[in-house]
Amino acid sequence: MNNLTRRRTAPAFVVSPELSKTITRLSFEIRRQIGLLIDRQGWITHVMVGNHQAIEIPNLEKYRSGGGRLKGLRCVHTHLQHEPLTQDDLMDLALLRLDLMAAITMDKDGRPDYIHAAHLLPEGINGENWQILESLLPWDPDIDCQALIRSLESEFARKAPSQKVKRKWERALLVSVTMASRRAATDFMLELRELAESCNITVVDTVIQYKKKVDPRFLMGEGKLSELVILALQRGADLLIFDQELNPSQVRSITDLTDMRVIDRTQLILDIFAQRARSREGKIQVELAQLKYLLPRLVGKGTAMSRLTGGIGGRGPGETKLEIDRRRVRNRIGQLERLLQEIQKQRGQRRARRNKKGLPVVSIIGYTNAGKSTLLNTLTKSSVLVESRLFATLDPTSKRKKFPKDVEVIITDTVGFIRQLPEELVTAFRATLEELEDADLLLNVIDISNPRFADQIQSVERILESLNLHRIPTLRVLNKQDRVDPVTVKKLTRNLDAVAISANDERTLTPLLDKMELYIRRVKRLKTSAGPAKPLAAAS
Ligand SMILES: Nc1nc2c(ncn2[C@@H]2O[C@H](COP(=O)(O)OP(=O)(O)OP(=O)(O)O)[C@@H](O)[C@H]2O)c(=O)[nH]1
Ligand SMILES: [Mg+2]
The missing domain is CATH 3.40.50.300 (P-loop containing nucleotide triphosphate hydrolases)
Incomplete structure (x- = not known):
């Protein structure tokens, strides 16, 4: 297996013919899927071994791509059955924003017969957000993989043009999963947009999903969530703002699944307050509110957490970075509460003087x-x-x-x-x-x-x-x-x-x-x- 990672695929190939032969043979012998992640230079960054019909892709946070950009990695894996790309493959393609997703099918002797590949589209065609390429022959792939990825990337960048105009503004997709009426939901969304804009965020699109019952884990189904990710990619957004209050574990699951920053309306409002607070009292009050919001969400050091405190949603009053260590947060809350009490005492005295007048x-x-x-x-x-x-x-x-x-x-x-x-x-x-x-x-x-x-x-x-x-x-x-x-x-x-x-x-x-x-x-x-x-x- 170690040998595999030292091999390089010529960038023009989806995967080189020798490599596809090797992994199908191995895969055939052990009756498990084998997958490779390949970077744009053709180097293998990861080797994965799955089970009979699925494979798990490791955490690719290190390879995060900026708003509107692809991951810089393609996934090539074997299929033991004679089936082309599955729905799960396409979902991984979308959720991970991979350069390309490819499956190699094999004949009855474990030799590769076809490569099935798909990539995301900068703009949906007939409601489809990905393009499945015609099957390729492993020894004679007639696409130039690197050129294809390069042109996709520039197409994605071109489709999100205002990114350059307002570079300082974050770009967000607004999401609501609601049981409210159409009219109410649209109104709430308008307000969420105003809130976002008050926070100097550019809203690239809004998505409302009407549901009778809200999924406790992701609010919506995984399929819908993957559509969101594609839309965000197409519009160059890297932030999801939910109108509904998300509990700590929902923020974590959605962040982990989408690999995007996720915040809710409450956090957005807290952020606006943090930007606007001017007086000492105002600043103390906002910081206190932020820390109280943050505390139950501070479990472990997952990606959700580091994102909760980076950029929007993590602004402290006066742009100081919010403290993210639990014990220190608790101490700080105590300290702020004492300060506020002090200020309130003075305030009480002022009020009394005023009443006297x-x-x-x-x-x-x-x-x-x-x-x-x-x-x-x-x-x-x-x-x-x-x-x-x-x-x-x-x-x-x-x-x-x-x-x-x-x-x-x-x-x-x-x-x-x-x-x-x-x-x-x-x-x-x-x-x-x-x-x-x-x-x-x-x-x-x-x-x-x-x-x-x-x-x-x-x-x-x-x-x-x-x-x-x-x-x-x-x-x-x-x-x-x-x-x-x-x-x-x-x-x-x-x-x-x-x-x-x-x-x-x-x-x-x-x-x-x-x-x-x-x-x-x-x-x-x-x-x-x-x-x-x-x-x-x-x-x-
Ligand atoms: N056309 C019109 N615009 C108004 C009138 N009164 C206020 N505005 C505008 O409404 C906007 C909000 O006014 P503000 O006075 O800041 O409102 P506010 O209630 O203090 O708002 P917050 O402090 O943000 O809660 C500003 O752009 C005002 O110019 C009015 O009578 N007519
Ligand atoms: Mg005002």
Whole structure:
């Protein structure tokens, strides 16, 4: 066997005639399949011995290819029966992104008779992602194997052209395996795309699979997963982002099978937060959330793990690399929790001072990207960061605003909400969110130009309830009315008992200001009268 690895196949051959003769003979004698992995120079890198009808290819992580590239290895193996390439062979071709997959069949005396080979296609033809070549004769292969691989490789590179344009952006395939309705699933996918783009990831394609029952191991069947890998290869992606939360063992199995980096929506959101955190408190909260997410996933040192912490999904606040040793992670979590407690104490003192001054507090809340910071800016003539991306704001900002007749309030802008806010984030940001308890009035900003606004209202209200904030009087503020036709705006205003505005246009704010003032006057009256403030009736 050792002798085999020292042999070289002329690069033009799939496998040299002598080699094919040797391995079929050996294979015939021991009644087991024998396989070779051959690199582009024609050197044998691996020799595998299988059983009667299958062969296992070893871990090829070392040979990982970049986005959109083939592995640089071809697999040649024997078939004892007289059958050409099997479905399993084609699946290995796809999952491992091999240069070529070939099976040598033999005659009744153990002499090679045909070589059956297939390669992947840069673009599917009639739904097939691979091409099976015509059978070759072992002693007279009429293809130039190296030239074929070279042209395939350049074809794959050509089909993924934007890779060069946005080199810094990672390229991802979005995947959802869902029991939701078509409409809901498409909406969720749109949001996942926005999240990915907010994280500077280029989305090359999206795949939704509707299933009645989700496979506990891979979420989907292995066949479907291999199709994903081919699609990723064709589009030059090396990252799979799942809309569903993946448990640690699912991440591991999918990573191992696809040889791609795999992350889920939670990790993506954590990553965005890590990129955006500016204040010391924000950074601590994000790191804490990330480490809590990471801890149960830190078992062994498999490939899934090293990928979990490399690049997207592994960004620490301020681009520091996340620590991946379990014991150190636990220590760090303890340390961060103590730091947060310290900060919270100071925060409590600040709140007490503010309460003493007795200024009413109006907090702007709402789904991410609804226009909360824009509203704060217009209301208080300030200039906090406004961006058309999800989670532009992480750190709360407070500004004072004077209404006519000397009514003064504090207005705060906070981190946006999102559907299925990851548990780790809610816990880590609890202190920031708890500050909302001090609010005398909540402005719930709703982007009515977003087709998903009804679901967003529901998500926000659910989160308010879980934070026990639903008792605070709330004004629904329908924002971006300039993007919606006036009749619809009017109808929504009535149905939702809301005020419509364009946060970026001061002239549209008058009805909102009037309502706010009304509330604030009531609060002031309550605050100045003796005894603790009674809750106001919630705005219905
Ligand atoms: N057309 C229109 N665009 C608006 C309006 N208000 C805000 N925007 C835009 O909506 C985008 C998001 O605004 P932000 O104020 O950053 O939203 P946010 O709610 O603070 O978002 P996060 O902090 O990311 O949760 C920006 O591109 C704004 O310019 C509006 O009334 N009309
Ligand atoms: Mg904001």
